[in-house]
Amino acid sequence: MNPTSLTELAEEELQRQSQLKLRVFLCYSTPCLAAGADRVKTALDELINEEQLDTDLEVVATGCMGPCSRGPLLRIRTINGAEQTFEKVTPATAKEILLHSIENKTVETAALPEDLPFFARQTRIVLSNNGEIDPEKLEHCIARGAYSALAHVLHEMSPEEVCTQLKQSGLRGRGGGGYPAGVKWNLVRKSPADRKYIVANGDEGDPGAYMDRTIMESDPHRVLEGMAIAGFAVGAEQGYIYVRGEYPLAAARLVKAIKAAERRGLLGSRVLGSNFNFRIDLRIGAGAFVCGEETALMTSIMGRRGQPVPRPPYPAQSGLWGSPTLINNVETFANVAPIMEKGAEWFAEFGTDKSKGTKVFALCGEVVNSGLIEVPMGISLRDIIFEIGGGLPDGGTFKAAQTGGPSGGCIPADYLDTPVDYESLKELGSIMGSGGLIVMNDTSCMPDVAKFFMEFCMDESCGKCVPCRVGTVEMFELLKRITDGSAMLTDLENLEELCELVQETSLCGLGMTAPNPVLNTLKYYRDEYLAHINDNHCPAGVCHLDQIPLMRLPEHAAELAIFKEEH
């Protein structure tokens, strides 16, 4: 395939779509499937067969539309462009909606208002194709402009220009660190080597985050295109996508997408009629959180235990099999094609001074509209939670918003007006992370939440370096004592000291950030810790404080006397 035939194919597909009386979009992503989207599809297919409507309309099984808590979602678009979205569709209501719509009657049941803030307040760059295309149909993607940026880059730009454009756009790594993507690309481009590699990090291990899964499931070609552009820019001919083992659907769709793109000459040798060759292989993880760390991920791709190695050398100098390797998050790659197509200035208009563009968040927990959202950087937390998210259900009181997973922290109500960008969140002691945003109400106990994350880090510590391996266990034990009533004030001091030690001496990001949830909750919710220790009382009513400090046990009366003397 060459650029001309790519455009022709896109026009052909658009022509076909414009002739259909009705297009029915049914969300076919994991949450909606669990809510019964497959039954809705069967019912619709039967109806279409019975009434022989297949020449007039098509049912498109799309990727995630966003408001997952309202699934299964269904959207109809008529020939004159009118659109309507329906929530919580059942096979019966779906049939009714279809039959009414084809006769141009309006349907009221289960309809979502058009101006719902959930949709109106979002800016969709990465997710622009979600809910518009069938991710398994290459034609749909091409009709929405997939691979046109790659064609433009291959035929009209030099690798240096690509890196410069990316740098000017201000795109920063979306995996959490926020390193400028253009700078990283340029480093790899300049590294002298015969072989270079591109790696897309789809090992999304943060609990409560599923942005990357959705991107890979709903628009896999966008990720592939971004990787191919990266390959051209840095001079790599081989790319790997590392997908979490927990995401079988994402893996299956990527395999299909890679095959389809190779068959059409959009990947493989002589991509789009140029001299550029690029292959992408899929690597499936086997369940290890630490593999989200870039050096650990690379050892895992090489078939070893996924343990991190000290940096430097950075992957940009020596990564996979000792060759320079460009490793970016899936969401970062998904931003590349729009930037190349519409220009750096266009992208830089979104967001704040230092954080450009948009960020996808997985909004969940105690919030009315949970789901996947994409918002410009710099939007306030209040807008996200109370406007887009619709506030807390059942009149709950907002207590904290957790961002950044086990490496992040909880943001209390006082800071709800903070703009969401890399720097502001860091100042609050949390991090942007990969984009999980979990809302908690006043039934969540902060020491318990800290314990939950510490248990996570303890289990997931790879065991290579001592501070992380031993420190997380000790911190967990201390937190356990705080939440079961057997802690004393000295335990709190020890905990704080240990947090700093682990933070400063661990080998990789997992250990360095493991104390964050503790330090952060201690900063904002110290009263709660003190209530547990001094008053034997859990303000949220979560912890069973049924233990007493060892020192107060009768058999320790003698030691207690000595202890009292010393203090």
Place this chain on the structure above:
Amino acid sequence: MSAETASSFNKDDGQNLKFQLIDKTLKKIQFQQDALIEVLHTAQETFGHLNEEVLDYVSLQLKLPPSWVYGVATFYNFFTLDPQGEHICVVCMGTACYVKGAGDIVAKLQKELAVKAGTTTEDGKLTLMTARCLGNCSLAPMLTLDGEVLSRETPESTFAAINAKTNLIKAKQEESA
């Protein structure tokens, strides 16, 4: 373990067939040592778990030290060295599920079924597992039962669902007998 496998299928033919599947993957990856994890994925899928025999076979074929293969197999959560139960229940313990009460579900199942998370019931009917995050946070608390997603569960509804599943199998066995 050996008694169980021997009764459920003709050991030699069945085992041979399964090893052939591993061979197929080995050929596909051209015996590259770097693709060890892919081979172990195949082995885990076909055998249900990785026993000593399988690990030895893989290490011989890939010319890797057994300690290396064992090290990789024990590092990743997906690979298990013990046989799994007939049914597998995975409770998501991600943050969203946790704040919505997934801990209570696990506690209830552990108590009622007398099984610890990560292990199998004595009768081999059910393996109870917990997952770090299954990425379906809007359905919290959620779990999967034999791969089927159950959303917005309570301890009671989960227990009922598991009971229904295990009883269903019992009823079917009686019918066929």
